Amino acid sequence: MRDLVRQIAEGYKSVKLQGQQEGYVVFSGHDPDTNQPVSIKVLPRLLRGEAQGARQFEALSRALRQLNHPNIVSVRQASARAGMPYIVTRAVESGQRLAAVLDRQWDVAAAADLVMQAGRALEHAYNKGVVHGSLTPESIIVEDRGRVLVGDFGLSELMEMVGVRRQGEASPFIAPERAAGNAATPRTDVYSLAAILYRLLSGRPPQVVKGEVLPPSRFNRDVPVGMDPVLVRALAPNPTDRFPDVKAFLAALGSVSLTARAQPAPAETEGRTCPRCGTPNQAGRFCRKCGAQLDQPTARAPERRQPTPPPVSRAPEPSQPVLKAPPGVPQRRKPPPPAESKLDEPIQITTIEVGHVEIGKGVERQETVIAQPMSVATGAISADFPEPLPMPELKVTGSGLFAADFDQPPIAMPEPPEMPVIDWAEIAPPMPEVPTIEDVRLEQERLQQERVDQEQERQEHEQERQEHERQEQERT
Template sequence: MTAPTRIGVYRVERLLGAGSFATVWLAYDPALDGRVAIKVLAENWSHDLRVRERFLDEARLLRRLDHDRLVRVHAVGELPDGRPYAVLAWADGGSLRDRLARGPLPAAAAVALLDEIAAGVAVLHRHGVVHRDLTPGNILFRSGPGGERVLVADLGLAKALAAASGLTARAGTPGYMAPEQDDPFAVVDTRADVFGLGRLGLRLLGEAPAPNGRRTGRQQPRLRAGVPPGVAAVLGRATAVRPADRYPDAEAFRAALRAAAGARLRRAEARTAASAGPGEPAHAGPLGGAGPRPPRRRRLAASGAVAVVVVALGATAGDAAGRTPTGAVGRSGPLTVALPVGWRADGTGWAGQYGDDGELEPALVVSPDPGRWAADPAVPGAFVGLSASTARRTTPEGFLAERPHADCAAAPVRRTRQGGVDWVVAAFACPDGRPVIVEAAGRAAPAGLLYVQLTPPPGSGEDFVDALLAGVRVR
């Protein structure tokens, strides 16, 4: 596949993904001064009027709904060869499929995430739309000033309920689509999406007792340890073979889920509120490590084809553990960072990185101004995190390989031993945004993998980087 350099006024940076009907590119929007995802109809379908219309229907539908639980559409256009494209808000946190590939989420986090997905599907149902293809690949994550959002995406198979019964083509993904979607004469309504939500719940929390719709009645699925007992009954009803035996829509499914797991969800929300203080963010995380419901995130203006997104974790002014005076040591759990003169530390946890106890793994943002660093390329600073779960799935070298900066010039990767840790360090000189980005990772056995993402002060060199790394310790 030949990558285009431009699509309309947008500068293409890299391929995000390709499917049967469309290709999605990451691009830079000069008007918005930010990155967008551009979805282009696949060339082999460009002359199929039915597929072309379905492609455009998705963009029109998302544009009409314009909701923060759905992927937003900025514009539509047409390539010189006649293929349509849609300019979408970029889901910088990746997909649920990506996260599940790294391993299962803690039970409490998975239930909370399912609740958020159901809320997004409920938006569609309130507007008379049934999605019909709810899969992990169609659940995306996007950072923003109000926190990381769970987004429902890929409505290319969606249909207004008024026309759903007239659909004759099979649509959906095996393993997630309702049994009636295999019947060209069946009425496909909101209960098909309830089945999809149930199947997503089983993927997040356990396994169905029988695949391909062969389960009869309301046999409860077996879920893994730590899942509230009532949740199994909710998923069992949601994935019933007969539509009449399911919940009528996503709102009813969500209400039942919250009733079954509400106490646990309330305890999790209370812990988050207590750690953050009133009106303040609580957690931080680099791109790809965000969890389902961190309360607030801020987006780092990034350089290169892959934007590096970090949330500045906040604390209240009276939180001694989260905000440190000049020259002090920042702490988050067992993680400590010796601060350069004039720097402060904010933070209580790494968004989306959960330990075996179900709690966020430790992380800090350190900077002369942690609140501005995430948004202002002129402010130096660093994200520092410790993750035992990441150490189990990859090496420091492998972790850094997941964080390329394609538009930046990479210096040779170097190794240095600082603070008793063998660090792998990659530095990038970038033409836009932050002029220098440093990525470093190392193992702090047996605690886990240490990760530092640093934008050093202007004019500083390897000595500053090494001094910061030397001050990263695990107690």
């Protein structure tokens, strides 16, 4: 068994053992063909030998290779060596697991965006015939630039094929039917995705009291009103009461306005005790420990306001004297004098010409080229091209950029010269043929088979050498 694990790891460069997690061994290394960093997960158990298990593994392997989405950790290879399965994925270097940042204070919009990105990855995988089945914060990676990646696709189904039960199925993010040992369905991923959003918004896993899910707004006043029924339905213990798939869940979540509900004026809440669990010194409307509703204090009578005194008439300001108007004409105030310009204010001077613009501040001017002819070709070919034609001069007047009067003659554009005929196919190198995905897969399998053959040949030579040395020792 260890020899098979070692043979799988030796197929990659700079392999390092990262650890063992829930029934599989994790290695890090580099792809021998592309030299890109990869993550190798090896399940140190053999697949079942019946034909049905082999067909099931082949279908899963083919579906995983078809996953191609910006929010999915790409699967490079899903194969088996002598019956031992392993999955090779792209290594994510700039990012961290969602489980590492789960306890920070999450904004409602940021949490919703994270779940929407992860949901689009699950929806794409479901369209390819893959259900995650074990989505937890450990399976989600948040890159430094904000993109969300979902990994571990097919790992749960692969562990079932070799008879390994994951301890993570007791996690609060796993659906109840999945923890009971039932097969994964799209509704299973709906529950896991909603549980992660519930945890980000409320700071705790989904709270169920007497078979009913408490809305997350009980623990976070910033949660919009319309988000409560969406999460309560997605977290229903019965799978038939949930959304049918992640697409329907994302549609319902996207229709919720993220505007926070109106906050009432704070009331005096010191010294209140929860009637259910007895936790003292409570604040807010609900208990911070069990979520029960607290007794609200009696609102104080509003303070009486003093009447507003009538406005006091003021005499007109000296800067705006009142002019006497003839009878029947309404009084009009003299407009204030225009503000005088100061000597230290910048003067913006702009002169626009064909191909140039001059921008100045004060008495200084700067010339900036905004249009310049570009050469079509370089080297020996440029000698065959004619010189750029001179541009016509335009008359610019004070009425605008171009002359507003039409008495000037129309602009005469010169006739373009004849351009040389160049066969670019003879000069430019031919484009290489782009291989198809099937060709790349076949080439990888061929290279892998060559490495296996070379390893077997090396072992045979080693056995022959040992046998030859043994015979020599017997002769002596």
